[in-house]
Amino acid sequence: MSSVRTPDPNPGWLSDIALDETRSRVPILYVEGIPVRVDATGRVEHVGLLLRGSATTGAMNRTFVSGRVMHGESVRDALLRNLEKDLGPTAFPQLPTTIVPFTVAEYFPLPGVTPLHDPRQHAVALVHVVPVTGDCAPRQDALELTWLTPEDAASPEMLAELEGGRGSLLKQALAHVGALP
Amino acid sequence: MSSVRTPDPNPGWLSDIALDETRSRVPILYVEGIPVRVDATGRVEHVGLLLRGSATTGAMNRTFVSGRVMHGESVRDALLRNLEKDLGPTAFPQLPTTIVPFTVAEYFPLPGVTPLHDPRQHAVALVHVVPVTGDCAPRQDALELTWLTPEDAASPEMLAELEGGRGSLLKQALAHVGALP
Amino acid sequence: MSSVRTPDPNPGWLSDIALDETRSRVPILYVEGIPVRVDATGRVEHVGLLLRGSATTGAMNRTFVSGRVMHGESVRDALLRNLEKDLGPTAFPQLPTTIVPFTVAEYFPLPGVTPLHDPRQHAVALVHVVPVTGDCAPRQDALELTWLTPEDAASPEMLAELEGGRGSLLKQALAHVGALP
Amino acid sequence: MSSVRTPDPNPGWLSDIALDETRSRVPILYVEGIPVRVDATGRVEHVGLLLRGSATTGAMNRTFVSGRVMHGESVRDALLRNLEKDLGPTAFPQLPTTIVPFTVAEYFPLPGVTPLHDPRQHAVALVHVVPVTGDCAPRQDALELTWLTPEDAASPEMLAELEGGRGSLLKQALAHVGALP
Numbered sequence: 001m002s003s004v005r006t007p008d009p010n011p012g013w014l015s016d017i018a019l020d021e022t023r024s025r026v027p028i029l030y031v032e033g034i035p036v037r038v039d040a041t042g043r044v045e046h047v048g049l050l051l052r053g054s055a056t057t058g059a060m061n062r063t064f065v066s067g068r069v070m071h072g073e074s075v076r077d078a079l080l081r082n083l084e085k086d087l088g089p090t091a092f093p094q095l096p097t098t099i100v101p102f103t104v105a106e107y108f109p110l111p112g113v114t115p116l117h118d119p120r121q122h123a124v125a126l127v128h129v130v131p132v133t134g135d136c137a138p139r140q141d142a143l144e145l146t147w148l149t150p151e152d153a154a155s156p157e158m159l160a161e162l163e164g165g166r167g168s169l170l171k172q173a174l175a176h177v178g179a180l181p
Numbered sequence: 182m183s184s185v186r187t188p189d190p191n192p193g194w195l196s197d198i199a200l201d202e203t204r205s206r207v208p209i210l211y212v213e214g215i216p217v218r219v220d221a222t223g224r225v226e227h228v229g230l231l232l233r234g235s236a237t238t239g240a241m242n243r244t245f246v247s248g249r250v251m252h253g254e255s256v257r258d259a260l261l262r263n264l265e266k267d268l269g270p271t272a273f274p275q276l277p278t279t280i281v282p283f284t285v286a287e288y289f290p291l292p293g294v295t296p297l298h299d300p301r302q303h304a305v306a307l308v309h310v311v312p313v314t315g316d317c318a319p320r321q322d323a324l325e326l327t328w329l330t331p332e333d334a335a336s337p338e339m340l341a342e343l344e345g346g347r348g349s350l351l352k353q354a355l356a357h358v359g360a361l362p
Numbered sequence: 363m364s365s366v367r368t369p370d371p372n373p374g375w376l377s378d379i380a381l382d383e384t385r386s387r388v389p390i391l392y393v394e395g396i397p398v399r400v401d402a403t404g405r406v407e408h409v410g411l412l413l414r415g416s417a418t419t420g421a422m423n424r425t426f427v428s429g430r431v432m433h434g435e436s437v438r439d440a441l442l443r444n445l446e447k448d449l450g451p452t453a454f455p456q457l458p459t460t461i462v463p464f465t466v467a468e469y470f471p472l473p474g475v476t477p478l479h480d481p482r483q484h485a486v487a488l489v490h491v492v493p494v495t496g497d498c499a500p501r502q503d504a505l506e507l508t509w510l511t512p513e514d515a516a517s518p519e520m521l522a523e524l525e526g527g528r529g530s531l532l533k534q535a536l537a538h539v540g541a542l543p
Numbered sequence: 544m545s546s547v548r549t550p551d552p553n554p555g556w557l558s559d560i561a562l563d564e565t566r567s568r569v570p571i572l573y574v575e576g577i578p579v580r581v582d583a584t585g586r587v588e589h590v591g592l593l594l595r596g597s598a599t600t601g602a603m604n605r606t607f608v609s610g611r612v613m614h615g616e617s618v619r620d621a622l623l624r625n626l627e628k629d630l631g632p633t634a635f636p637q638l639p640t641t642i643v644p645f646t647v648a649e650y651f652p653l654p655g656v657t658p659l660h661d662p663r664q665h666a667v668a669l670v671h672v673v674p675v676t677g678d679c680a681p682r683q684d685a686l687e688l689t690w691l692t693p694e695d696a697a698s699p700e701m702l703a704e705l706e707g708g709r710g711s712l713l714k715q716a717l718a719h720v721g722a723l724p
Contacts, residue, residue, distance in 0.1 A: 014206055025195055025203050027210050027250050029305055041619035042638030069208050071303050074287055074295075076584035094637050095585030097672050097720045098645075099285045103540070104307065106255055114255075122252050124210055126285065129640050168542070175537030177640045178465070180530070222438035223457030257403035275456050276404030278491050278539045283460075284721070310459050349723070356718030358459045359646070361711070376568055384568050387557055389612050391570050391667055431570050433665050436649055436657075466642045466669065468617055476617075484614050486572055488647065 023121040030125035031079045032105065033065040034173050035087060037147060038131045044177045046147040047170070049162070050086060050138060060143075061163040066125065075099045075126060083130060087145065088137030093130045101126035102176040105169055115168040129173050150179040204302040211306035212260045213286065214246035215354050216268060218328060219312045225358045227328040228351070230343070231267060231319060241324075242344040247306065256280045256307060264311060268326065269318030274311045282307040283357040286350055296349040310354050331360040385483040392487035393441045394467065395427040396535050397449060399509060400493045406539045408509040409532070411524070412448060412500060422505075423525040428487065437461045437488060445492060449507065450499030455492045463488035464538040467531055477530040491535050512541040566664040573668035574622045575648065576608040577716050578630060580690060581674045587720045589690040590713070592705070593629060593681060603686075604706040609668065618642045618669060626673060630688065631680030636673045644669035645719040648712055658711040672716050693722040 014022065022028070035048035049062040067082035069075060076099060083093045105125040107118035136145045152158060154174055159167030174180035195203065203209070216229035230243040248263035250256060257280060264274045286306040288299035317326045333339060335355055340348030355361035376384065384390070397410035411424040429444035431437060438461060445455045467487040469480035498507045514520060516536055521529030536542035557565065565571070578591035592605040610625035612618060619642060626636045648668040650661035679688045695701060697717055702710030717723035 018206060022203055022206050024252070025199060026207065026252055027254075029208050029210055036640065038638070038640060040638070041617075041623045042640050042642075043619060044640055069305065071205070071207055072289065073208075074584075075285060075305065076586060080584045094674070095581070095583070097579065097581060097585050097587055097674060099585075099721065100282065101285070102281065102641075104256060104280045104282070108253065124250065124256065131637070131640060171542055172537040172540070175534040175542065178534070178642065180533055180537065217459065219457070219459060221457070222436075222442045223459050223461075224438060225459055255403075257405060261403045275493070276400070276402070278398065278400060278404050278406055278493060279464075280404075280540065312456070312459060352723055353718040353721070356715040356723065359461065359715070361714055361718065380568060384565055386614070387561060387565050388569065388614055389572050389616075391572050431667065433567070433569055434651065435570075437647060437667065461647045462645065463643065463647070466618060466644070470615065486612065486618065 027122045027124045029069045030066060030105075030123050031069060031075060031082060032125045032127040032169075033079060033083050033093070033130040034127065034170070035065065035083075035091070035093070035132045035136065035145070036129055036177070042131075044129070044150060044174075044179045046149060047153040047174070048087075048132070048136065048145050048147055049153065049158070050142045051144045051146060052142050052163075060161075062146075062158070062161045062166075063163050064127075064166060064169070065130075079126075079128060079130075083132075086138060086142060087132065088135070088139055090134045091132045091136045092134035093132045095130060096128055099126070101128050103127050103169065103172050107164060115165040117165050127169060127173070129177055150174050151181050154181050208303040208305045210250045211247060211286075211304050212250060212256060212263060213306045213308040213350075214260060214264050214274070214311040215308065215351070216246065216264075216272070216274070216313045216317065216326070217310055217358070223312075225310070225331060225355075225360045227330060228334040228355070229268075229313070229317065229326050229328050230334065230339070231323045232325045232327060233323050233344075241342075243327075243339070243342045243347075244344050245308075245347060245350070246311075260307075260309060260311075264313075267319060267323060268313065269316070269320055271315045272313045272317045273315035274313045276311060277309055280307070282309050284308050284350065284353050288345060296346040298346050308350060308354070310358055331355050332362050335362050389484040389486045391431045392428060392467075392485050393431060393437060393444060394487045394489040394531075395441060395445050395455070395492040396489065396532070397427065397445075397453070397455070397494045397498065397507070398491055398539070404493075406491070406512060406536075406541045408511060409515040409536070410449075410494070410498065410507050410509050411515065411520070412504045413506045413508060414504055414525075422523075424508075424520070424523045424528075425525050426489075426528060426531070427492075441488075441490060441492075445494075448500060448504060449494065450497070450501055452496045453494045453498045454496035455494045457492060458490055461488070463490050465489050465531065465534050469526060477527040479527050489531060489535070491539055512536050513543050516543050570665045570667045572612045573609060573648075573666050574612060574618060574625060575668045575670040575712075576622060576626050576636070576673040577670065577713070578608065578626075578634070578636070578675045578679065578688070579672055579720075585674075587672070587693060587717075587722045589692060590696040590717070591630075591675070591679065591688050591690050592696065592701070593685045594687045594689060595685050595706075603704075605689075605701070605704045605709075606706050607670075607709060607712070608673075622669075622671060622673075626675075629681060629685060630675065631678070631682055633677045634675045634679045635677035636675045638673060639671055642669070644671050646670050646712065646715050650707060658708040660708050670712060670716070672720055693717050694724050697724050 037046040069078040218227040250259040288304040399408040431440040469485040580589040612621040
């Protein structure tokens, strides 16, 4: 849903033409992960946001771990694959025991239908909050991963930096874990 | 996910050829609804199962309300549209206040990957339990809607009649509402 | 959790002395209900807030439907009883099919432990969003029920009027149903 | 809810007399944890059940991690305290980011009201599935912790060994994580 994505380790599953055509036909299923650091009782202490540069506009913006569910791939596998792709191999994410997301995010190509927007496609994302315990090493196009307290993450400035309207998703995530200021 | 579907009121969104092609490329997003009758405290008293005849095998089987999310359509609208399509205009379904499903069902074309199976496609369904208060009049290919107590619905015979492995989904639904015997 | 409560239709289950003593010993279990009006697809259009006068301070404040779970009473029965007590007999609340709440609210007698605070006790509340379809007639000490759009309900002024820190709960509820502005 | 409990590290919060009196007045709030081992994608591979001997009957039975929420204690702290009490200090439980349980379990002193039963009291438990990554060393009255596959855990024999009707809870837990056979 960003205009620049970390190249997928399994490229070529769909050609650009086939993907564009498919995007015009059906909603595309995504998984998204919001990395967090937690204390011993599971309370969220920090939220991890990726900083990326947009290929089209050159602007910097913030986003979550995000990627398509491939044909034949399970939701769990897609979530783990995208977490490893965006956070590196030593992040040690603790995936949830259930694949029921805390929210279902709907991105429409036309702005304004929902707070969320993706000019490329109609996308529907299963969004999870994912504790990570290891070292995160963002790869390729992601410049850095910033750890923020819930208070800092929920500041109007930071929420506005999140691409595609994901500020509303971040507030939902913080509310879900009881950490929305 | 059944081999025979109630024709959609908005046909032709995708031609059969385009749909087949798309199904080979990406997982297809569905919504499913399990109709229930509840008492004044919300407790599930009866579960509604649709009886359908299979076009390919001629066999009768049971299923839920189910249908694709169309390009540009919200999950809520897709759920309401499919409930009205399968239960008729006077069912008065009480849609959930959240679109977070009680489970995410993954159907793979190859049998055995999960308990769920759809020979046509890789489908991912957001599944909801939906109380209905009005009269249900199943339309077209659905022969009838049968209301069963949780005990009867969870009997091995009935679970085995559910198409595509949905017996496992029905047990999940009953467990979710605290009515799994 | 308000200092003035609608008298319970089954008074005397515990004497004031016994209740005070119990409150000093264990957390007290509550249910809370946030009444909402929804459209045909389940989307929340209005949130209902009760206006009450405080017996101790004389100030007016806003609250949700709220009450204790009695000894021997099921959570479902407690939720329905308190909805009928606070909204009247013709509100026709649609209780959830699951008793899993959207949040567990923890009120401590000491302010500042959590955003929530109840000077009388340590209370733990199971909080539900409850669509109501009928006419609400707040009873006794509740002066009125006001229906607000999610935008108006989430305004800083309104959030500050909610007693015991329930502004944070209301934001959680709106986030849960995808209606937090 | 078992007749024999591991002594609490903070004994004497309530005398036996005060606790008995309190139990006759209000529902008592518990937390329960079902320990699981998960794979890298979060899928549950094994469920941990505690084996205990009953002081009253001498019979052996199975149970979960379970304990009261103390006055003034947060739900998160109570869950961690009880996990450490029953699994030892090196279990390294991964507590959930949200305190919303997968189910709310209601135990009544009178058998048959729900599948769950506790002769001592009316108890309401917030139940969580908790991945543990370390070594579990059950303490004191718990004889052992047995790791079972979901298939073995859901066998009728094992479900019947779970005390207080917790077989129904275990099925709910397995359904929640998508592992009910």
